[in-house]
Amino acid sequence: MKIIHCPLNGPRNAQEFVCGGEVKFPPAESAAPSDAADLEENTRGWVDYIFMEENRAGVVREWWCHVASGYWFIAERDTISDTFLRTYPSQELMNRPVNNGTGS
Amino acid sequence: MPLGLLKYGLRKKYQGRRYFPAAAPLRPCYDVVIIGGGGHGLACAYYLARDWGIRNIAVLEKGWLASGNTARNTAIIRSNYLTPEGALFYEESLELYRSLANELGINLMYSERGHLTLAHTDAAIRTSRWRAEVNKHLGIDSELVGVDEIRRLCPQLDLSDKTSYPILGALYHPPGAIARHDAVAWGYARGAMERGVEIHQQTEVTGITIEHGRVTGVETNRGRISAGKVVQAVAGMSSVLARMAGLKLPIRSIPLQACVSEPLKPFLDPIIVSGSLHVYVSQSARGELVMGGSTDPYPLYSTRSTLDFTEGLMGPMLELFPFLRHAKVLRQWGGIADMTPDFSPIMGLTPVKNYYIDAGWGTWGFKATPVSGKRMAETIANDRAPELLRPFELARFDRLQQVGERGAASVGH
Numbered sequence: 384m385k386i387i388h389c390p391l392n393g394p395r396n397a398q399e400f401v402c403g404g405e406v407k408f409p410p411a412e413s414a415a416p417s418d419a420a421d422l423e424e425n426t427r428g429w430v431d432y433i434f435m436e437e438n439r440a441g442v443v444r445e446w447w448c449h450v451a452s453g454y455w456f457i458a459e460r461d462t463i464s465d466t467f468l469r470t471y472p473s474q475e476l477m478n479r480p481v482n483n484g485t486g487s
Numbered sequence: 488m489p490l491g492l493l494k495y496g497l498r499k500k501y502q503g504r505r506y507f508p509a510a511a512p513l514r515p516c517y518d519v520v521i522i523g524g525g526g527h528g529l530a531c532a533y534y535l536a537r538d539w540g541i542r543n544i545a546v547l548e549k550g551w552l553a554s555g556n557t558a559r560n561t562a563i564i565r566s567n568y569l570t571p572e573g574a575l576f577y578e579e580s581l582e583l584y585r586s587l588a589n590e591l592g593i594n595l596m597y598s599e600r601g602h603l604t605l606a607h608t609d610a611a612i613r614t615s616r617w618r619a620e621v622n623k624h625l626g627i628d629s630e631l632v633g634v635d636e637i638r639r640l641c642p643q644l645d646l647s648d649k650t651s652y653p654i655l656g657a658l659y660h661p662p663g664a665i666a667r668h669d670a671v672a673w674g675y676a677r678g679a680m681e682r683g684v685e686i687h688q689q690t691e692v693t694g695i696t697i698e699h700g701r702v703t704g705v706e707t708n709r710g711r712i713s714a715g716k717v718v719q720a721v722a723g724m725s726s727v728l729a730r731m732a733g734l735k736l737p738i739r740s741i742p743l744q745a746c747v748s749e750p751l752k753p754f755l756d757p758i759i760v761s762g763s764l765h766v767y768v769s770q771s772a773r774g775e776l777v778m779g780g781s782t783d784p785y786p787l788y789s790t791r792s793t794l795d796f797t798e799g800l801m802g803p804m805l806e807l808f809p810f811l812r813h814a815k816v817l818r819q820w821g822g823i824a825d826m827t828p829d830f831s832p833i834m835g836l837t838p839v840k841n842y843y844i845d846a847g848w849g850t851w852g853f854k855a856t857p858v859s860g861k862r863m864a865e866t867i868a869n870d871r872a873p874e875l876l877r878p879f880e881l882a883r884f885d886r887l888q889q890v891g892e893r894g895a896a897s898v899g900h
Contacts, residue, residue: 398795402785404739427885434737434828434884438726440788462740465789 389449390456390472403446511685517545520714522692524548525557528720529675530860536682539868544684549691553672556722559822560853561779562668565602567622567629567660569895572878580858591674595666601757602663607652614894615658632659663758695731701840718843723823725846738825742783744796746819750774764803790821824849829889830896835872835880
């Protein structure tokens with residue numbers, strides 16, 4: 384049985400967690416599209432955010448959730464060796480200035 | 488030792504025939520380079536040579552022939568999909584499969600068993616009826632059946648109401664079949680080689696050369712090869728290879744595991760699937776129960792096996808067939824599935840000129856081997872996707888036109 388280190392709850396059984404997918408950021412907030420080319424550009428940003436995946440063979444940075452406590456955090460994981468390298472609270476990633484569409 | 492036998496064995500006249508023609512040396516230039524020597528890549532090479540007269544083809548395989556998902560699937564063939572686009576596509580594959588053994592001159596052990604997708608809830612009954620109606624409208628043999636009919640088709644199932652999730656009905660698809668997956672690849676490989684296609688094993692692509700938005704060749708561990716057209720058919724590694732061509736795909740690589748039991752007397756004729764219990768099972772010609780479930784809980788590029796999987800699978804298996812409690816699991820394995828957001832494949836042209844993609848085969852690739860090979864060959868020869876493949880183009884995501892097959896592609900996602 385695999386053990387995952389939850390930043391909030393410590394080492395817990397892997398079955399208590401779900402993977403929330405790669406850390407991605409939505410496209411920057413933009414004004415209403417003015418023409419067709421603008422709309423297409425706008426759509427492409429969202430298509431990329433919603434559907435496309437880096438899907439790396441190697442180290443990835445993902446959202447994970449400890450379901451029992453509803454706690455979301457960030458995990459760095461190796462997808463070739465199936466090992467968790469590091470888990471940490473999402474604030475560590477989110478508190479730095481990022482263009483995540485909230486305008487902050 | 489009988490002397491006659493020894494003499495027979497030593498005579499030159501009765502030497503064994505090679506199954507495959509001898510491998511040719513790798514040349515520096517080909518009209519078409521197919522990356523991936525699995526069922527899809529080999530089928531594509533075969534149909535390019537047979538239907539379109541393109542014979543200057545190299546199939547590059549980094550391991551050995553059909554060593555990836557072609558050898559790891561659970562060999563089920565069916566066409567009872569949910570969307571008209573999906574159902575028509577897989578139906579053409581099923582028709583090709585029916586005559587494939589004769590065409591390739593190899594025993595595929597194609598065995599029509601009938602396919603039962605069990606429904607344990609009202610919601611599952613509703614989806615089954617929906618699928619049955621879509622299928623019937625398209626001329627596909629598929630219907631919703633009740634418990635009495637299930638009992639007639641598969642009396643071994645526990646159909647009582649004493650189980651946790653009693654069986655209420657099933658989607659019945661009589662043409663559902665199983666086949667010997669290795670033979671499909673070998674047959675296509677031989678057919679292609681007889682027509683002049685070269686297959687190079689132990690040849691790994693390490694880079695893709697693109698000039699002015701057009702692919703011109705590939706870098707391999709055996710040197711550079713220039714190519715007029717390049718096709719990728721490497722389910723399991725699609726994102727990694729596509730990145731070499733500068734493409735990003737809507738794919739997550741997630742392991743799908745399966746296992747087989749020790750050989751048992753033949754007792755199970757139809758293929759049994761339960762979406763609610765996340766399990767499917769069929770009995771192979773040598774008596775092994777071939778069992779599978781849902782994909783692993785998170786993306787991975789490792790084909791390791793886990794006890795979590797086997798443990799999670801056996802509970803529902805015993806609920807369906809309680810008498811199997813003493814049967815033993817013989818072996819277990821995993822393959823890497825290209826999971827797409829809409830549970831449909833990605834086939835056709837890409838933004839890179841002369842670079843074609845055959846990916847996103849998730850848990851539904853084996854059954855599509857003939858049709859994807861045939862239609863990808865057509866796409867490559869004409870540099871244009873036929874109507875049948877149009878809905879599955881990579882560009883469908885830009886158009887927000889997914890082909891939603893989540894309800895019919897496999898179990899428990």
